[in-house]
Amino acid sequence: MHPFALSRADDPTKAIAAHAQDPQLAFIAGGTDLIGLMKDRAQLPERLLDINGLPDMARIEALPDGGLRIGALARMSDVAAHPDVRRGFPVIAEGLLFAASGQLRNMASMGGNIMQRTRCAYFRDEDDRPCNKRRPGSGCAALHGLNRNHAIFGWSDACVATNPSDVAVALAALDATVVVRGPAGERAIPFADFHRLPGDTPERDNVLGRGDLIVSIDVPACAEGRASHYLKIRDRQSYEFALVSAAAAVATDGRRIRSVRLALGGVAHKPWRLHAAEAALREVSLDDSHCLKGAIATSFTEARPLAHNAFKVWQSPRPSRTPARSPTMPSKSSWPSALHCARCRQREHAHECHRTTDVTLRWAAQGDRRRALHGGYSARRRDARRDRFQHHRERPDGVDRDFHRRKGAGRAGGVHPSKHAAHESDAKALEPPSSARAVVSAASG
Numbered sequence: 042m043h044p045f046a047l048s049r050a051d052d053p054t055k056a057i058a059a060h061a062q063d064p065q066l067a068f069i070a071g072g073t074d075l076i077g078l079m080k081d082r083a084q085l086p087e088r089l090l091d092i093n094g095l096p097d098m099a100r101i102e103a104l105p106d107g108g109l110r111i112g113a114l115a116r117m118s119d120v121a122a123h124p125d126v127r128r129g130f131p132v133i134a135e136g137l138l139f140a141a142s143g144q145l146r147n148m149a150s151m152g153g154n155i156m157q158r159t160r161c162a163y164f165r166d167e168d169d170r171p172c173n174k175r176r177p178g179s180g181c182a183a184l185h186g187l188n189r190n191h192a193i194f195g196w197s198d199a200c201v202a203t204n205p206s207d208v209a210v211a212l213a214a215l216d217a218t219v220v221v222r223g224p225a226g227e228r229a230i231p232f233a234d235f236h237r238l239p240g241d242t243p244e245r246d247n248v249l250g251r252g253d254l255i256v257s258i259d260v261p262a263c264a265e266g267r268a269s270h271y272l273k274i275r276d277r278q279s280y281e282f283a284l285v286s287a288a289a290a291v292a293t294d295g296r297r298i299r300s301v302r303l304a305l306g307g308v309a310h311k312p313w314r315l316h317a318a319e320a321a322l323r324e325v326s327l328d329d330s331h332c333l334k335g336a337i338a339t340s341f342t343e344a345r346p347l348a349h350n351a352f353k354v355w356q357s358p359r360p361s362r363t364p365a366r367s368p369t370m371p372s373k374s375s376w377p378s379a380l381h382c383a384r385c386r387q388r389e390h391a392h393e394c395h396r397t398t399d400v401t402l403r404w405a406a407q408g409d410r411r412r413a414l415h416g417g418y419s420a421r422r423r424d425a426r427r428d429r430f431q432h433h434r435e436r437p438d439g440v441d442r443d444f445h446r447r448k449g450a451g452r453a454g455g456v457h458p459s460k461h462a463a464h465e466s467d468a469k470a471l472e473p474p475s476s477a478r479a480v481v482s483a484a485s486g
């Protein structure tokens with residue numbers, strides 16, 4: 042572990058001044074991403090300034106106009122369980138509850154969540170593969186390597202990574218604002234402008250500079266907020282980052298769409314708003330799934346899939362299915378040594394699961410969507426296989442009931458679901474409105 046000095050801040054002005062003057066200092070709140078980055082040697086600050094003691098930054102409050110102010114230090118599970126969030130903006134609660142695990146959500150702050158860095162395996166590889174985000178100018182190993190989880194929109198030859206945050210997709214759809222305090226005072230950054238596309242400087246994920254401290258995230262009141270829904274497609278049912286996710290917020294006149302906000306996650310370096318689809322969806326009937334899909338496809342004409350991620354656009358009717366790169370399998374020597382198995386997250390290449398990963402990639406390259414997405418297993422075979430590999434079962438984070446039945450709920454080493462402020466089953470209980478569900482289902486095929 043990289044050695045570092047830790048100090049605590051109790052005054053925002055002093056914290057901002059210290060951060061502005063010292064390039065080796067980083068703010069830390071929950072630390073759920075930063076500590077992992079330091080272990081992977083992707084980020085090596087020499088000094089950490091703990092900002093958890095800063096006053097008034099963990100509040101969640103309703104604004105008089107019907108909007109919401111979420112303090113940057115509010116914990117994910119507290120925001121997800123807050124009644125004003127669940128009532129007025131269920132897409133935020135769902136986006137949070139489908140992210141990470143119960144323990145992580147109890148620790149991670151909202152400000153840290155929207156600041157988290159890509160999960161590109163080359164970027165996180167401690168063996169220092171070519172990665173422009175990690176070492177500017179070294180190249181991008183993912184461009185011609187394993188890029189199943191990477192971008193289809195807005196990428197450059199310098200970087201094809203995606204943004205991993207779930208709640209950022211919901212906040213982008215709702216036109217939230219990030220309130221930042223810096224050496225020059227306070228400013229509000231529209232969420233669409235907060236994250237950057239990679240361009241020639243992929244090492245910069247967002248527009249924040251030295252001395253900038255996120256104070257809150259403001260969500261404006263909107264007619265669409267109440268009828269909103271978040272859908273996440275991933276390799277396993279929980280504790281996994283999105284392959285593709287969609288956030289939709291819809292206002293209707295009867296069964297006809299009056300206005301809609303739509304954003305995708307897992308497809309670009311930033312949450313990707315579908316403005317063309319939003320315009321095309323106006324006046325479309327919620328019962329006309331063909332029109333819904335056709336309208337959403339208007340936003341996919343600019344998609345540029347890579348060698349292994351064309352499946353991310355297969356589900357819409359119009360986009361090109363031709364990968365931008367030759368669909369050849371990268372040689373195994375180009376694999377990042379720290380690549381986690383998609384199913385069990387173990388690292389060793391000798392591990393049995395990697396045989397499956399290997400062949401899954403070939404299916405993806407050959408255009409076999411069913412096999413690439415579902416691992417080529419029928420439900421019966423998949424269940425039998427899951428039973429064989431016990432370690433594939435979910436972590437004891439309050440999601441996998443079976444785990445608790447086997448281990449004994451509440452025993453040492455396991456965490457009883459009721460111990461968490463909110464957990465994933467809560468998101469399923471939110472019962473999304475049919476309007477938002479229809480739009481988001483059309484977006485995901």
Ligand code: SF4
Binds near residue numbers: 172243
């Ligand atoms: Fe690095 Fe970006 Fe390329 Fe991944 S996609 S290897 S983060 S430059």
